[in-house]
Amino acid sequence: MDKATHFDDLLVKSGLKRTSARLQVLEILSNKNSATSQPYLEQVMGKDADRVTLYRVLQAFEEKGIIHKVLDSHGTANYALCADGCNAQHHQDEHVHFDCNRCHKIYCLESVKIPVPKVPSGFKIGHLNLIATGTCAACAEQSN
C-alpha cells in the first residue's frame, strides 16, 4: 500500500472526510522521525490553512487515535503519529518521550514503555506521561 492510499484508508476508517489540510498534516507528520511542533505545522501550512483549521485537524486526529500530543519542556505542543494500537476509544501511547536538549527534537521511544506506578486505592490513572531529557543518539554521535 502506498502512503497516499494508507492516509485515505486511515481517514475513512476514522470516519473523517478527506480534506487537503488533513492529508497535508498526515504527510508532514509521517515524514519526520520525531514529533512535529504546532508552531512548525503552522509555519509549513500557513499558506493553505489558517490556525483554526489546523487546530481542528489536530483535535480530530487526537480524538480518533491517529496522533498523540507531547508537551516539551517549554510547554509547546508537539504531535506524533500513533502506532496501530490506538483508536477513537483508547490511546496506547504510554511510551517514553525523549526531549533532546541539543537539537530540540522530541522522539517517541515506542519500545520503551512507561512502567505503571502503584497509586493509592481510590485513584485511577487515566494517562501517563514521561519525558526524558538529554542527548539523542544523533547528537551524541556528532559530538564524538
Ligand SMILES: [Zn+2]
Ligand atoms: Zn495514540
Ligand SMILES: [Zn+2]
Ligand atoms: Zn539531538
Ligand SMILES: [Zn+2]
Ligand atoms: Zn509518542
